[in-house]
Amino acid sequence: xxxxxGTKILFTAYAHYYSQFYNCGFYSDDLDIPNxxxxxxxxxxxCKLLDDNMKINxxxxxxxxxxxxxxxxxxxxxxxxxxxNRVKTASGTFTMMMQKEYNQEITKNVVSKxxxxxxxxxxxxxxxxDIIFNIxxxxxxxxxxxxSNVVETVLAGRLSESMRAITHEMLTPIQGVIxxxxxxxxxxxxxxxxxxxxxxxxxxxxxxxxxxxxxSILLNPQLNITVQSARKVYIHSxxxxxxxxxxxxxxxxxxxxxxxxxxxxxxIEAVPxxxxxxxxxxxxxxxxxxFEGFDNKPTKIIVSYKDLKNFLEVTIETLGCLxxxxxxxxxxxxxxxxxxxxxxxxNGTGSGLxxxxxxxxxxxxxxxxxxxxxxxxxNAPLGINKFSVKLPYRFKNCSx
Amino acid sequence: MLNKIEENLIKRGFTPxxxxxxxxxxxxxxxxxxxDLKSLIKGLKAEGFSNLVEKKKVNSVNELLxxxxxLIILDITGVAKEISAEDGIGVLSELKRHNxxxxxLVVSGSSFSPELSQKLSQADLIRNKPVLPSDLSxxxxxxxKFRKDExxxxxxxxxxxxxxxxxILEKLKFxxxxxxxxxxxxxxxxxxxxxxxxxxxxIKIADIVTKxxxxxxxxxxxxxxxxxx
Numbered sequence: 001x002x003x004x005x006g007t008k009i010l011f012t013a014y015a016h017y018y019s020q021f022y023n024c025g026f027y028s029d030d031l032d033i034p035n036x037x038x039x040x041x042x043x044x045x046x047c048k049l050l051d052d053n054m055k056i057n058x059x060x061x062x063x064x065x066x067x068x069x070x071x072x073x074x075x076x077x078x079x080x081x082x083x084x085n086r087v088k089t090a091s092g093t094f095t096m097m098m099q100k101e102y103n104q105e106i107t108k109n110v111v112s113k114x115x116x117x118x119x120x121x122x123x124x125x126x127x128x129x130d131i132i133f134n135i136x137x138x139x140x141x142x143x144x145x146x147x148s149n150v151v152e153t154v155l156a157g158r159l160s161e162s163m164r165a166i167t168h169e170m171l172t173p174i175q176g177v178i179x180x181x182x183x184x185x186x187x188x189x190x191x192x193x194x195x196x197x198x199x200x201x202x203x204x205x206x207x208x209x210x211x212x213x214x215x216s217i218l219l220n221p222q223l224n225i226t227v228q229s230a231r232k233v234y235i236h237s238x239x240x241x242x243x244x245x246x247x248x249x250x251x252x253x254x255x256x257x258x259x260x261x262x263x264x265x266x267x268i269e270a271v272p273x274x275x276x277x278x279x280x281x282x283x284x285x286x287x288x289x290x291f292e293g294f295d296n297k298p299t300k301i302i303v304s305y306k307d308l309k310n311f312l313e314v315t316i317e318t319l320g321c322l323x324x325x326x327x328x329x330x331x332x333x334x335x336x337x338x339x340x341x342x343x344x345x346x347n348g349t350g351s352g353l354x355x356x357x358x359x360x361x362x363x364x365x366x367x368x369x370x371x372x373x374x375x376x377x378x379n380a381p382l383g384i385n386k387f388s389v390k391l392p393y394r395f396k397n398c399s400x
Numbered sequence: 401m402l403n404k405i406e407e408n409l410i411k412r413g414f415t416p417x418x419x420x421x422x423x424x425x426x427x428x429x430x431x432x433x434x435x436d437l438k439s440l441i442k443g444l445k446a447e448g449f450s451n452l453v454e455k456k457k458v459n460s461v462n463e464l465l466x467x468x469x470x471l472i473i474l475d476i477t478g479v480a481k482e483i484s485a486e487d488g489i490g491v492l493s494e495l496k497r498h499n500x501x502x503x504x505l506v507v508s509g510s511s512f513s514p515e516l517s518q519k520l521s522q523a524d525l526i527r528n529k530p531v532l533p534s535d536l537s538x539x540x541x542x543x544x545k546f547r548k549d550e551x552x553x554x555x556x557x558x559x560x561x562x563x564x565x566x567x568i569l570e571k572l573k574f575x576x577x578x579x580x581x582x583x584x585x586x587x588x589x590x591x592x593x594x595x596x597x598x599x600x601x602x603i604k605i606a607d608i609v610t611k612x613x614x615x616x617x618x619x620x621x622x623x624x625x626x627x628x629x
Contacts, residue, residue: 169478
């Protein structure tokens with residue numbers, strides 16, 4: 001296995017190869033990659049011509065470091081329309097850009113303001129090869145997309161392998177602590193203070209365990225569940241247990257659980273800890289994004305069940321930040337935070353629903369969201385949000 | 401039919417003799433962090449398991465096979481790096497190759513690559529860490545009932561025969577097929593009435609299935625536990 005530095009060298013070689021065929025360039029403001037790339041000249045010919053001009057170089061650095069994240073199109077300081085993709089990798093932000101077309105007026109204007117010496121050199125080169133206007137006509141975003149994916153995957157992938165191993169190793173001592181606490185609990189007398197401390201310890205180690213598992217799931221693009229891991233899971237009890245973990249948060253926000261046990265006594269065949277993680281994410285989100293209730297009118301989180309012949313449907317309904325229709329798919333993407341979620345005031349990684357979807361689909365189920373706009377409060381659009389999870393009663397060919 | 405029998409067996413539960421036999425089973429726990437799992441071991445002992453062997457790593461697969469464990473609880477990382485490039489997975493594969501009926505419960509992390517998942521599916525059960533003694537105890541009972549309870553063993557053999565049906569049709573002689581059918585029918589009847597002579601019948605089945613070679617090994621191994629000298 002190669003290390004991260006080796007990966008970067010490999011990636012640089014790959015970028016060199018690409019730059020032979022396309023007017024492309026690479027930029028990063030917080031990686032050591034740009035040093036490799038910028039110095040070794042992996043950038044369009046038109047940019048290379050201006051290497052010696054400090055003023056333009058500074059402008060370009062400022063321009064590239066302020067680009068928005070995502071695939072976008074803009075005009076660079078030299079007047080060339082560029083299509084770019086700026087991505088966040090495990091080690092920093094990275095941009096790949098391709099020149100699409102030039103704006104003659106802007107380019108002329110930029111060139112005219114250059115110092116006499118640079119202008120002369122540039123004009124000479126332009127006269128010889130007309131390099132600056134030799135723009136690749138790209139109609140397909142896939143080149144940019146693929147290249148960025150390679151960067152993301154390679155850089156993050158190298159880290160993820162080690163992280164996966166570390167997370168795995170963490171689970172043994174976590175298991176030790178969980179069992180130690182359980183043993184301790186059976187040994188202490190009825191001393192309330194000791195029991196309270198043990199309860200806090202239990203909650204904290206439980207949270208560490210869940211977070212480790214979240215990382216582990218996150219690092220696997222696809223969960224591969226074997227039937228040997230499946231057990232009977234009573235969803236109603238699972239949700240009840242999870243809710244108890246959040247007592248202090250729910251009491252503080254005056255939120256109550258309306259738990260309809262219409263079909264909750266039934267069990268499904270699933271991987272127990274993953275189902276725990278799934279409903280922990282959904283309930284934690286429901287609590288986090290619900291608005292505070294009142295003493296005489298607490299906010300309700302409604303959990304209901306529906307028997308769909310081969311599937312059990314669990315719906316979690318809350319009054320919270322409106323999820324727009326175009327976000328119904330996007331909320332399950334990694335790193336996505338809802339546009340109405342007011343993320344500055346709510347901690348989150350944007351990974352919960354991605355993990356939830358991964359777990360549900362691995363079990364052969366489906367997770368859907370819908371949101372009904374109801375009113376405005378302090379300019380924040382409110383909605384009744386419903387997350388519906390459909391899980392099969394029988395896990396593949398498993399018979400427990 | 402088999403599902404109904406299974407439901408009846410669940411309703412019936414274990415007899416005290418079977419429960420004792422399960423609790424006295426020879427169980428080997430292998431984990432590179434075994435020193436961190438003292439409370440888990442204590443918890444299992446508190447659940448009644450009295451014959452537990454702890455190991456930090458596997459020195460040789462033969463050694464494990466010779467010890468004749470009823471069940472091996474196996475962690476898959478850091479336990480057999482010296483003897484297998486695939487670590488615990490390699491041990492699992494070897495154990496199952498030599499003794500398909502040996503019960504192996506894998507206790508490991510929560511997610512695996514597709515290749516790893518395929519190999520892991522050789523395990524009889526997989527439990528994700530962290531695991532509580534009560535959950536592990538339930539898993540152990542679930543696995544050992546096939547070795548310690550003759551009725552569960554019989555059910556397991558009937559299920560296995562269902563999988564072996566194409567080979568039975570192809571490789572066994574007409575007379576053997578008829579004999580097998582009669583024994584299957586009698587076992588099914590015995591399972592309905594909880595007739596204690598059931599073990600003799602599946603031992604006879606194992607004698608016939610031996611002729612199928614390695615594919616019938618699971619039936620043979622299950623029945624071996626009920627042959628009394």
